[in-house]
Amino acid sequence: MEEQLERFLVLHLFGPLQSWGPVAVGEHRGDEGRPTKSAVLGLLGAALGLSREEADVHEDLHRTLGFAVRVDAPGIVLKDYHTSQVPGSRKGKGWYTRREELGEQKLNTVLSDRYYRADACFTVVLWMREEGAFSLARLSQALARPRFHLYLGRKSCPPAWPLIPKIVEAPNLKVAFTEAPLPQLLREQVRGPRGAGRGQRVYWEGHDDSLKTQHLFHRRDGLASRRRWLFHAREERGGLLEPEGEVAPDHREGRD
Template sequence: MDDYLVFQLYAPLAAWGGQAVGQERPSDDHPSRSALLGLLAAALGIRRDQEAEHQTLSHACRFGIKLPAPGLALRDFHTIQVPPSAKKQQHLQTRRDELREPKVGTMLSFRSYRQDALSIVAVTSTDERYSPDRLSDALLEPVFPLYLGRKACPPALPLNPEVIPAHDLRTALDSYCIAPWVSQLREKFSRYYWEAGMTSGMDHDFQTPRYDQPLSRQRWQFTPRDEFVSLGGE
């Protein structure tokens, strides 16, 4: 039997990343591994430049997700000022340095969000420094602000972390109590997602690559991993 830290993520808007190409900034319908690690790191007070701590946290933690309510897709149109292409080749320390050029251009982008999405997340850890109890305490009193993918997406409900002993991931996720009014968001069936190395307690319908394994927080680099998916759970 393992201890699982289980908590909820809900906000009017959330953004769970995806492969950004050109002007598109997509969002998946459930949290990415990189976003969940970033959430825990913020709660623990790990800064972005602390690469060793980020790697230790990443190696220790495994995530499973129950998706009772994937929410609705929202696509937002953005414009942003950018320097001339020649200046992009220079090393710039701040956004202010970037915009000191008298003439700046405009870049268009499209950012995707999920509206009214509810995710239940379970975490296991192999490192006592990041035990479920310590992670739970950190989520209750985070060092840095928490947000759901983007800084414009703070959680709208307490995360309500709970340490649940269970024989497998499915049991831990299904044992977590959702507030009755929040459960009104639920669809008839929930989907489950988990990563390799977890005792899932269910068969997967398929597995798919996901490019959300952090390689470097400072350089914002990611590598692929396999994600297992079960469809149609009650």
């Protein structure tokens, strides 16, 4: 029987700095070491030209798209001791621009530690879990010609390279990753593992028999409500992308 093929959208994320933060409050703004689903689908929304007020469309993307990541180069952790000036809060009044904030006479200084990844590179794979507002072909077109500026987690982190969106047909996620190596010119730019299928770390949601689960994670990057800026925990699996004929050892564990 002929194996049924599924369509996957592949894109590559590379930049001098990236930052994929978890839930952040107070002075510590961390980095999870790999892209979050909420940030990548926010990037898709920017490419499509969606406004933040189009909450239903953002939520449709989160509901209908499956998400997986391959770590092509983990990058180097960079810590930024960050200072910024902000006015004190005043009841019944807000500020619409940064210029208005700095126009106040009395300013407070806010300190924070912000973490980034330098020279990291990731390959993201998306697929349709159910029919949604946008097809993979439409998403690919938007990524090739984005309406708004794209950034890798934070606005201060633009891509250094085109995302090179590509649709591949494969029977499963493992084959989709294997058939999506880094382009030659991009491989020359990154540090770390080269090419696909050489024991690289991969992370995915849902069940896929082609990949062996070694770890389970719970990441709070599933969009619950765009209007209220609420996120829910999403289960993510982790393992190694092994060459054909090799089996990854079983080190399964649960993590929060």
